[in-house]
Amino acid sequence: MKNIAFGQYYPADSVIHRMDPRAKLIVAVLYIVCTFLCTNALCFAVLVLSAVVLTLLSKIPLRLLLRTLRPLIFILAFTSLINIFFTKGEHLLTPESWVVKIYLEGIWNALFMILRITILLAATGIFLSFTTTPIALTDALEQLFSPLKKIRVPVHEVAMMTSIALRFIPLLTEETEKIMNAQKARGADFQSGGLIKRAKALLPVFIPLLSSAMKRADELANAMDCRCYHGGEGRTRLKVLHFRASDVAAMVLVVAFGVGIFFLNRLGIGYTM
Template sequence: MKGVSFGQYYPSDSILHKLDPRTKVIMAVFYIVCTFVCKSAAGFLALTLSALALVFISRIPLRTILRSIRPLLFIIAFTSLMNIFFTQGERRLTPESWVISIYVEGLWSALFMTLRIMILIVGTSLFLTYTTTPIALTDALENLLGPLKKIRVPVHDFAMMMTIALRFIPTLSDETEKIMNAQKARGSDLSSGSLLKKAKALVPILIPLFVSAINRAFELAAAMECRCYHGGEGRTRLKVLRYRTRDWVAMLTILVFFAGIFALRYVPWLYIMG
């Protein structure tokens, strides 16, 4: 499992990659709100165009992004069908004699829900997972949630736990493979049999893995103590996050966009959701 890449980070040097991670978190939040505020056909057109623009700016192939939607196709299809069949409206499409009643409003809301879910996924993954490394994201969250320290939320500790978890994912995944090979060499069968049998076969893998993870934790704790770790107090940082001009421009853009989407709620073009 060497070279396993966790998350979906797609290395590139687009402007979206270069933005401060905090900017991207803020933008993602606004973008999510935008998708929920949006109620008109004009608004969804604008959202769709903006999502396509983001894909273009990020320089990530559209195919890679569409792949991330695939696992959610079922949910999208399910919500669409629910909307088509169960939305009541005024303009009925199917004849009155049919049991199944489909309204024009149902079709619109199915379309809007589909777009909403897809744009939600594409937008957040473009701002966060595709263009921001997990570690940068952790730093951003520690920084943005910093004020919560005043009410004794252990923000630094959570961020440190997150960092260590990210650091040890590749180490532990290598170890899992080693243990699996060791158990296979002793004749354990991991791939056949019923679900229950497969689950049972996992026990001899999970137990050594947990024991080793706990031992590693003890050693790491001693090593951290040796390097004078004593919590977040009085700590300086090598990499200090700094907002640059492009970050302010980006945040201004998302604000204007948000205001625009809000205004488009009232534009009576094609359809406005009730």
């Protein structure tokens, strides 16, 4: 368990890594909208091509990206089967006499659905989870939502709590592992026995974990108090986020991409949903 970075952040130096996290968030949302705009084969071909280019730009190994798909394989398979068997169309592929009827349209729909979900996941991975640290992401969210402060939404406080929670996850993971090892060294057995026995065996882990988490939270609160933390008002930040020309360019580019997809749809080349 040790050294598992929380989330999936993959450290590298790429154009996408260097982008402003706010810009990345906006671009990610717009790009996902693009995937839903696509309705014909040509559009999907362009979309796939763009995803390949983005993957190359981000310098993330393909293997890592594909790994995020693994938990979805079942859902993908299930929905594409439903698409294949239950879409009615004009081009029947199976003989008339069969009870189960498969239409060409069903296969196209299944393919589009798979591509859409795959690219949607890949895009969130490329723009957000793999290239942006969780802390940068909460920072970006805080700033993007800061207009909501006007209507008394505690944006800063929520962002602060989120980043503290995120920061504590690896700490608690490490601590859990440490305590589990300490109890294993005293002969604790977490693997054998029925459900109740196993749950009971975890008690020697949870109690010290809870006690130390409380202590940690207390200490953190004290440390924040000592440094006169008083919430978001008038607070400056250590890392000021800057929109650069390249960030603006990326946003313009993704909007242009969306417009392009929109017109390609109208051309109606290839199968259209």
